[in-house]
Amino acid sequence: MRRSSWFAFGLAAVLAGVLAGCSAKPTEMAAVPNGNRFVQGGDTITPRLVRQLAKARGIVAYPQPPHVRPALVRLGRELAFDKILGGNHDVSCMTCHLPRYETGDARSLSIGSGGTGLGPDRTHPDGINIPRNAPPFFNLGAMRHLFWDGRVEVDAHGHVSTPAGAQLTPQMTKVFEFGALSAQPMFPPTSAAEMRGSSGNELSGFTDNDVTQIWAGLMHRLGTIPKYRRMFEQAYPGTRFDDMNFAYASNAIAGFIVNDLTFRNSPWDRFLDGDDRALTQQQLDGAAEFLTLKCSICHNGATLSDDQFHNVAVPQIGPGKGNGASGLDDFGRMNVTGDPADQYRFRTSPLRNVELTGPYGHDGSIISLRDFIDHYSNSDEKLMDYNPAQLIAPLRSTVLDNKSAVIAERDTLIVGVVLTPEIEDKLMDYMSALTDPAARNLSRLTPRRVPSGLPIDK
Ligand code: HEC
Numbered sequence: 001m002r003r004s005s006w007f008a009f010g011l012a013a014v015l016a017g018v019l020a021g022c023s024a025k026p027t028e029m030a031a032v033p034n035g036n037r038f039v040q041g042g043d044t045i046t047p048r049l050v051r052q053l054a055k056a057r058g059i060v061a062y063p064q065p066p067h068v069r070p071a072l073v074r075l076g077r078e079l080a081f082d083k084i085l086g087g088n089h090d091v092s093c094m095t096c097h098l099p100r101y102e103t104g105d106a107r108s109l110s111i112g113s114g115g116t117g118l119g120p121d122r123t124h125p126d127g128i129n130i131p132r133n134a135p136p137f138f139n140l141g142a143m144r145h146l147f148w149d150g151r152v153e154v155d156a157h158g159h160v161s162t163p164a165g166a167q168l169t170p171q172m173t174k175v176f177e178f179g180a181l182s183a184q185p186m187f188p189p190t191s192a193a194e195m196r197g198s199s200g201n202e203l204s205g206f207t208d209n210d211v212t213q214i215w216a217g218l219m220h221r222l223g224t225i226p227k228y229r230r231m232f233e234q235a236y237p238g239t240r241f242d243d244m245n246f247a248y249a250s251n252a253i254a255g256f257i258v259n260d261l262t263f264r265n266s267p268w269d270r271f272l273d274g275d276d277r278a279l280t281q282q283q284l285d286g287a288a289e290f291l292t293l294k295c296s297i298c299h300n301g302a303t304l305s306d307d308q309f310h311n312v313a314v315p316q317i318g319p320g321k322g323n324g325a326s327g328l329d330d331f332g333r334m335n336v337t338g339d340p341a342d343q344y345r346f347r348t349s350p351l352r353n354v355e356l357t358g359p360y361g362h363d364g365s366i367i368s369l370r371d372f373i374d375h376y377s378n379s380d381e382k383l384m385d386y387n388p389a390q391l392i393a394p395l396r397s398t399v400l401d402n403k404s405a406v407i408a409e410r411d412t413l414i415v416g417v418v419l420t421p422e423i424e425d426k427l428m429d430y431m432s433a434l435t436d437p438a439a440r441n442l443s444r445l446t447p448r449r450v451p452s453g454l455p456i457d458k
């Protein structure tokens with residue numbers, strides 16, 4: 001083996017360390033208690049050992065979601081599916097977050113306003129792609145940073161910051177009931193490429209930054225539909241529609257996401273809730289690997305994300321975010337903080353239902369889950385040898401030549417990491433334990449009709 005290997009300090013070493021009461025363990029394992037009481041015979045991975053490892057990594061059960069008023073859920077659901085929020089009535093939120101693709105679009109990069117077709121069949125007449133991959137809506141109520149670069153965020157005091165700055169007024173933020181998630185739906189309808197359209201409607205003359213006017217225009221649209229006036233007033237008893245701003249709509253969509261898309265019945269969730277028999281032996285073995293390797297230094301907590309930003313050497317494809325000499329690069333978190341140390345860092349992905357949500361990474365450049373996991377092994381070589389053939393034809397020529405720069409700033413945690421196929425198999429077994437069966441078919445989300453009467457993408 002050419003370099004120090006990740007798994008040399010893996011499970012075997014921990015078990016040996018635990019058995020021997022050895023204190024010379026790698027730093028990341030320092031939190032695992034000593035003593036052999038976790039190991040019950042040979043190196044069989046027991047539920048008890050996995051619980052101890054999870055605890056040491058700060059991995060806890062996902063909290064029960066708050067009760068959300070049914071009238072708010074209903075309003076949010078219908079808004080999310082209604083193309084009334086699309087400038088030219090051609091996209092809704094769910095056009096890119098389709099129930100049939102587990103609230104993603106099964107594409108590397110999304111296609112917004114002006115596109116036709118859905119999911120893998122969607123095309124744009126001018127070939128315009130959104131720079132990033134559409135993430136799923138699962139368990140977002142607990143995330144403090146939303147979007148791949150965390151540009152919508154909430155601090156420990158509940159203060160929300162967003163790209164809108166002071167245009168997001170106290171009259172708006174006071175409406176938010178679900179943290180950062182309540183603020184997030186304010187933004188897709190303001191983007192010309194995603195929803196607003198760059199011509200052909202009363203909102204298309206603005207720039208993406210004119211959010212005050214766009215939000216007012218959207219409320220004006222909704223106010224022309226009597227059913228929406230009634231639904232808003234039922235969702236927010238005591239407030240007249242004419243006194244509401246777009247935050248009332250945004251918060252309702254968040255209420256829908258929290259209520260309908262919080263999943264905590266995967267085998268892993270049932271295990272954390274105390275069911276020793278929830279995981280198969282393979283899944284227990286996989287969990288022990290995940291919890292012993294560095295994966296869980298970043299993927300931890302209730303969401304399996306540290307809610308922080310790291311560069312894990314994902315290839316860059318597509319139009320990018322206007323960064324770098326080419327304008328085709330995506331500097332990730334640095335676009336939010338301005339700090340060069342944040343260049344190429346993206347938010348650690350929460351992993352519930354991850355089996356169902358490919359392609360993977362901030363730009364969907366890695367199509368299969370197995371390949372994403374394998375990519376952590378010798379990630380510098382994997383990035384250099386990235387195979388564009390896995391992409392759809394129009395994206396193959398867009399792989400950006402920024403690889404050396406990305407590798408130079410890789411998170412030190414993944415430098416020198418090598419995984420064997422056997423370890424990757426086990427990690428896949430663990431990933432399979434994160435799937436809530438109820439997430440496999442989301443057709444129940446789709447309303448029969450929406451107040452505008454426009455067609456529904458599902
Ligand atoms: C054109 C496709 C498209 C449409 C339409 C769209 N989204 Fe998205 N959505 C995306 C993409 C792409 C991202 C990732 C963007 C980024 O991180 O910069 C995203 C990110 C998000 C996130 C952040 C998830 C996370 O894990 O941080 C949420 C929440 C979300 N969208 C909700 C919505 C809502 C609500 C609407 C409608 C108001 C909407 N989206 C409309 C494509 C779309």
Ligand code: HEC
Binds near residue numbers: 361
């Ligand atoms: C240094 C922190 C860090 C470590 C260590 C780490 N990850 Fe990640 N993980 C991330 C970040 C950040 C992303 C998103 C990267 C991007 O899109 O550019 C991610 C993305 C993923 C994804 C893709 C999810 C999606 O929806 O696109 C999977 C799967 C994943 N990690 C699994 C693992 C496994 C398994 C390990 C251990 C072998 C691991 N990670 C180790 C930070 C980390």
